[in-house]
Amino acid sequence: MKTKLYHIKFFHLILFLFAFGYASGSDRPNVLFIVSDDHGWGDLPSNWKETEVRLPVLDQLAAKGARFSNYHTVPLCAPSRACMFTGQYSSENGMWRGNKGIKRDVKMLSEYFSEAGYATGCYGKWHMGSNPGGLPNDRGFDEFRGFLSGTHGYWVTKQRNRILHNGNPDDSEGHTTELFTQWSKNFIRKSVAQKKPFFCYLAYNAVHGPIRTDESKPASAPKEWVDKALARGVSFLRSDYVAILEHMDYNIGKLVDLIDELKVSNNTLVVFVSDNGGCTMEGNFGGRYPGNNGPYRGSKATTYQGGLSVPFLINWKGRVQRGMVSDDQVMHCDLFATLLDAAGIPLPEMNGQNPMRGMSLLPHLKSGGKRPLPERSMIFELWGNIGLRKGDYKLWANVGREFTPDWPALVNKLKNSELALFDLGKDPSESKDLREQLPKVYDSLKQELIDHFANINAEYQTKETHPELFAPGKKGSEHPQAQAAESPKPSTNSKPDGARGGRNKAFAAIDQNGDAKVTKDELDAWLKNRAAKSPDKFTYKPSQTKGALEKLDKNEDGTLSLQEWIKAPESKK
Numbered sequence: 001m002k003t004k005l006y007h008i009k010f011f012h013l014i015l016f017l018f019a020f021g022y023a024s025g026s027d028r029p030n031v032l033f034i035v036s037d038d039h040g041w042g043d044l045p046s047n048w049k050e051t052e053v054r055l056p057v058l059d060q061l062a063a064k065g066a067r068f069s070n071y072h073t074v075p076l077c078a079p080s081r082a083c084m085f086t087g088q089y090s091s092e093n094g095m096w097r098g099n100k101g102i103k104r105d106v107k108m109l110s111e112y113f114s115e116a117g118y119a120t121g122c123y124g125k126w127h128m129g130s131n132p133g134g135l136p137n138d139r140g141f142d143e144f145r146g147f148l149s150g151t152h153g154y155w156v157t158k159q160r161n162r163i164l165h166n167g168n169p170d171d172s173e174g175h176t177t178e179l180f181t182q183w184s185k186n187f188i189r190k191s192v193a194q195k196k197p198f199f200c201y202l203a204y205n206a207v208h209g210p211i212r213t214d215e216s217k218p219a220s221a222p223k224e225w226v227d228k229a230l231a232r233g234v235s236f237l238r239s240d241y242v243a244i245l246e247h248m249d250y251n252i253g254k255l256v257d258l259i260d261e262l263k264v265s266n267n268t269l270v271v272f273v274s275d276n277g278g279c280t281m282e283g284n285f286g287g288r289y290p291g292n293n294g295p296y297r298g299s300k301a302t303t304y305q306g307g308l309s310v311p312f313l314i315n316w317k318g319r320v321q322r323g324m325v326s327d328d329q330v331m332h333c334d335l336f337a338t339l340l341d342a343a344g345i346p347l348p349e350m351n352g353q354n355p356m357r358g359m360s361l362l363p364h365l366k367s368g369g370k371r372p373l374p375e376r377s378m379i380f381e382l383w384g385n386i387g388l389r390k391g392d393y394k395l396w397a398n399v400g401r402e403f404t405p406d407w408p409a410l411v412n413k414l415k416n417s418e419l420a421l422f423d424l425g426k427d428p429s430e431s432k433d434l435r436e437q438l439p440k441v442y443d444s445l446k447q448e449l450i451d452h453f454a455n456i457n458a459e460y461q462t463k464e465t466h467p468e469l470f471a472p473g474k475k476g477s478e479h480p481q482a483q484a485a486e487s488p489k490p491s492t493n494s495k496p497d498g499a500r501g502g503r504n505k506a507f508a509a510i511d512q513n514g515d516a517k518v519t520k521d522e523l524d525a526w527l528k529n530r531a532a533k534s535p536d537k538f539t540y541k542p543s544q545t546k547g548a549l550e551k552l553d554k555n556e557d558g559t560l561s562l563q564e565w566i567k568a569p570e571s572k573k
Contacts, residue, residue, distance in 0.1 A: 028116070028197040028343050029316070030268040032188070032259070033335075034252060035084075035201075036245075036311070037077065037125060037208035040278025042294030043245060044311035051292055052234055053242050057253040058272060058313065065270070065315030066324035066365055072331040072389065073276055075300055075307030076382055077150055078127045080275040080332055081203070085109045085128065087336030091381050091456055092354040096405045101129025102139075106352040109336055110140035113199040116345050121187035122146065124180040124203035137166055141201075145170060145183045151519070151559050152176065152205050154220040154244075175222060177206055177244075181251040185258050192262045197343075202255075206248040209279070209519065210558035212240040213288055217558070221247050238290045265317050269342050271335065274310035276300050288521065297430045303380050303387035303396060304430055314365065316342075321368035328373040329389065333358030353457040377445075379452055384410070388449045392425035393438075395445040411454050419446055518560040520545055 042048040045055055046062045047069060074080040079090035085108045086093040094103035102108060108128075114120050122141040126148045129135065136144035145165045153161035154176050163170040163179065172179055184202045191198035212219045215236070219226045221243035229242045252272070259265045278291025280299040291299065298304025312330070314320055333356070337347055341360035349356060363371050380387040386397040397420065399413040421435040421442045435442040510518050510526040524545040552560050 039274035040291040040293040041309040042292035048294040055249040071312035083332040087358040101134040114140035119191040270315040277307040303385040
C-alpha cells in the first residue's frame, strides 16, 4: 500500500514539475518600449548631473535596472527608429533619408512579436513609412493611435493636429503626452485582462519642436509644468523644453504604477531610449533650440557624439541587476536583437538582403556587466555625414549632403576625402584630429568604411520591380494620408502642372530633413543661402522668415506643410 501511494505521489510530482517547466519556458515577457524625441544625452540627470531637468521616474528606472552611458544611434528621427525596428543600418533597411519607408522585404520588430502571439500596440510618433503597406497596422501592430510624420503639435483638437486611429481620423482632444500615455495604459490593461503578452511601443513627440523660446508663442507643455520650471530658476529659454521632459517623466510614472498595480512588473521589460541627440544652441537647426548633449560636440543631424549619444536604460525586475551602469559600446541595432532574445524569438542572420548588425545585450545584462560585449565597428551615416567607431577610435567625415542612396558615389567621395580621426577615450569633445599621428589606424578604419558602403545591397523595391510586396488589400492600405503621400491629389490651383511641379521642387529644397514639414530654421537657412548665391537679386533679413511663416502657416503649428505651400499665392513666397 505504501509502495502504491509512493508511486502516485511521485507521478503527481513529475506532472507538476513538467507543467512548471513548460510554463516557465513559455512565459513570455511583456515589453514596454518607450522612445523620447530629440532628447539629448545631457538631459537625463543620471547621465549628466549638471542638467536642471528633473526626471525622477527615469532615474528610478535606471537605479533599479541598467543604464548604458555609451549608446549610439543615427542622428535623425526616422532612420534611428528604423534601425531599432530592423536591426540594420539605415543605409541597408531603406530609411537612408527618412522619407522612403522601410523596405518591404525587411521584417520589423512588431511583425516578429505579432507572429509570436503578442498583443501589439503603437502609440505616438510613427515616422517609419507613410505609404500603403508601410503603416503601423501593415507592419504587425493590432492598434495604432498617433501621427505618421515627423513633426506634430502637442495640443490636439478636432480642427488642429488631429490624431489617427488605425488609419482614420480620431476625435480625441488634449495634450499628446497625456493621450499617448492613456492609450498605452488602456492597451496594457486590456492585454493583461486577456492574459496575452503585450508589446507596447510608446513613441512620445517629447521633446521635439515646436518648443517655445520666445514670449510671442504658446508653450507646448501644460502651463503648470512651465510654471514649476520657472519657479525654481530655469531660464525662459529652457522653461518649455524642461517642462515637456518633466511632464513626460510624470506620465511614464503612470505606466510604471499600472504595471505594479496589475502585478506584472516581474515579467515586464521596460526600455527607454531617445531617437537622436538634442537640438542645441550651436546645432545644425539654426542654433535656437535649448537641448543639452552634455560634454559632447555636435547635435541632431550631425555624426559628432552630440548627435549619436542619447539616454538609454533597461529595467526588468528580477532579471537585470539593480543599479548596473555599463560603459560598453552599444547601438540602436542592438535593441532589435535584445528584445527578440528576451521574448525567446529566434534571431535571424539576415533581414531582407542584408545581414543583421545588432547583438543581444541580454548576456551582458544578466551578468551584471561582468560579461563584456565584444569590440566591433559601428557605422553611422546621414546625408554624407559619416561616423565609424571602433573601440576608442572614431573616424568622422562630412563629404557633402547626399540625398540619394547612391552608394558608389559616396564610396568615391570617401576615397578622395581627408577624414578626421578622434580618440574618444582621451578626447570626448572630438577636438583633436589624430590622422597624421596615427596613420595606420586611420588607413585601416578608412578602408573598413569604404568596404562597408561598397558592399551594401542597396536595391529599393518598387511596385514595378516587386509587385508581390505591394499586393492590395493589406490592412491600413486605404489610409487617406498614406494615399496622399504616395500619389498627391491633383492641384486645384489654376497654375499649370509645370508650375506646380516647380513649386514642389522648391519645397523639397527647403525641407532639408525630408519630413514633409518646413520649419522656421529650414526656411531661414534657405533664405540665407538664396541671398548668398544671388546677392544682386536677394537680400536676407531675419524678419523675412517670421513674416513668411505667419503668412503661409494656416494651421498655426509653426511649420509649413506641402499643401500649405502649394495653396499659397506665388506673390507671398
